[in-house]
Amino acid sequence: MNRIITIGREFGSGGRELGRRLADALQFAYYDREIITELARRTSLSEEYVQRIVEHRPTAAFPIHVGRSFYPMVNPMWEQGQAVYQEQHRLIKEMAAASNCVIVGRCADYILRDMRPFRIFVYAEMASKMRRCREKGEDAKAMSDKELTQHINDINRGRAKYYEFYSGQEWGGRLNYDLCVNTTQLDLAEVVAAIAKLF
Amino acid sequence: MNRIITIGREFGSGGRELGRRLADALQFAYYDREIITELARRTSLSEEYVQRIVEHRPTAAFPIHVGRSFYPMVNPMWEQGQAVYQEQHRLIKEMAAASNCVIVGRCADYILRDMRPFRIFVYAEMASKMRRCREKGEDAKAMSDKELTQHINDINRGRAKYYEFYSGQEWGGRLNYDLCVNTTQLDLAEVVAAIAKLF
Numbered sequence: 050m051n052r053i054i055t056i057g058r059e060f061g062s063g064g065r066e067l068g069r070r071l072a073d074a075l076q077f078a079y080y081d082r083e084i085i086t087e088l089a090r091r092t093s094l095s096e097e098y099v100q101r102i103v104e105h106r107p108t109a110a111f112p113i114h115v116g117r118s119f120y121p122m123v124n125p126m127w128e129q130g131q132a133v134y135q136e137q138h139r140l141i142k143e144m145a146a147a148s149n150c151v152i153v154g155r156c157a158d159y160i161l162r163d164m165r166p167f168r169i170f171v172y173a174e175m176a177s178k179m180r181r182c183r184e185k186g187e188d189a190k191a192m193s194d195k196e197l198t199q200h201i202n203d204i205n206r207g208r209a210k211y212y213e214f215y216s217g218q219e220w221g222g223r224l225n226y227d228l229c230v231n232t233t234q235l236d237l238a239e240v241v242a243a244i245a246k247l248f
Numbered sequence: 249m250n251r252i253i254t255i256g257r258e259f260g261s262g263g264r265e266l267g268r269r270l271a272d273a274l275q276f277a278y279y280d281r282e283i284i285t286e287l288a289r290r291t292s293l294s295e296e297y298v299q300r301i302v303e304h305r306p307t308a309a310f311p312i313h314v315g316r317s318f319y320p321m322v323n324p325m326w327e328q329g330q331a332v333y334q335e336q337h338r339l340i341k342e343m344a345a346a347s348n349c350v351i352v353g354r355c356a357d358y359i360l361r362d363m364r365p366f367r368i369f370v371y372a373e374m375a376s377k378m379r380r381c382r383e384k385g386e387d388a389k390a391m392s393d394k395e396l397t398q399h400i401n402d403i404n405r406g407r408a409k410y411y412e413f414y415s416g417q418e419w420g421g422r423l424n425y426d427l428c429v430n431t432t433q434l435d436l437a438e439v440v441a442a443i444a445k446l447f
Contacts, residue, residue: 246441
């Protein structure tokens with residue numbers, strides 16, 4: 050069976066970079082943004098739209114019975130969110146079946162649980178996440194500390210809700226991972242070299 | 249400054265063994281039971297008694313004012329608990345100042361925070377902790393699953409309370425550690441070799 054490494058990560062923690070470097074070090078395939086691109090191709094939706102869907106838990110819209118009618122009210126947004134999630138589910142399984150790989154985000158740890166992936170969660174202190182965001186993006190540079198903190202928290206809350214909605218598990222809850230890495234005081238290259246030794 | 253590694257660990261997770269192997273691999277001093285022995289020597293209390301004190305949060309007994317009296321009610325158990333904790337605090341600082349070392353438990357991550365120790369938390373799924381306990385001890389072998397689960401949970405609750413009482417931080421809360429290691433599916437020797445690469 051292929052070796053699969055999944056990476057859950059707080060926004061701003063460097064989890065994506067850690068994943069990419071680990072894939073390079075181990076010569077594993079690396080999937081992150083590639084998943085969105087392929088999903089967009091398969092569903093004929095725009096990448097931006099797919100990105101939005103897979104970063105937000107769909108609003109629950111259960112069938113509503115009106116009077117004696119048994120016709121459910123169909124919510125097209127909900128249906129589309131589910132369809133994209135299902136396609137993503139299939140896609141991630143295909144990727145994991147194809148070769149050794151590192152998959153960032155997208156509930157891959159949960160989706161691939163039968164393959165016993167090595168599950169990493171990457172996190173950091175807020176000051177460290179802010180610094181990293183500002184190093185990487187002009188948007189973050191233009192924000193005040195308060196705005197950036199809220200921006201980071203908003204994205205992470207979205208990730209947590211999405212993960213919990215589809216997996217029924219706590220995002221970042223230590224028992225759902227084999228290794229949780231705090232990047233605040235660590236050098237990413239050294240961490241990657243250490244983790245690579247496990248494979 | 250010396251390199252310090254602190255290990256917080258769930259009872260039954262193999263954290264002590266991980267710490268000892270890591271100290272061996274790095275040729276660092278290793279402190280665990282040694283702390284109790286030295287504390288007993290310094291305080292002239294029995295090792296068993298010291299062990300009990302340092303594994304339980306002292307019952308808070310704040311001064312009680314009776315009528316107009318300003319005399320606090322003194323609780324000798326509380327005083328002794330505090331004295332032992334303070335002696336332990338001094339001892340851990342001495343150990344950290346003496347050489348590179350691995351220190352297991354005892355709030356060492358918090359006590360030595362100014363020395364920026366590398367803080368590891370070791371945990372595992374309950375079934376794994378039960379298996380490990382039964383491999384190591386006759387007491388655990390004699391217990392039913394329910395009894396052993398309760399025994400493990402009791403000890404871990406004690407550790408959590410002790411840590412939170414003295415540090416004001418959450419025991420096992422990921423932000424208080426640099427690395428959290430789930431030993432359920434990992435080989436301790438491999439984990440130790442990987443972590444040793446960071447030093």
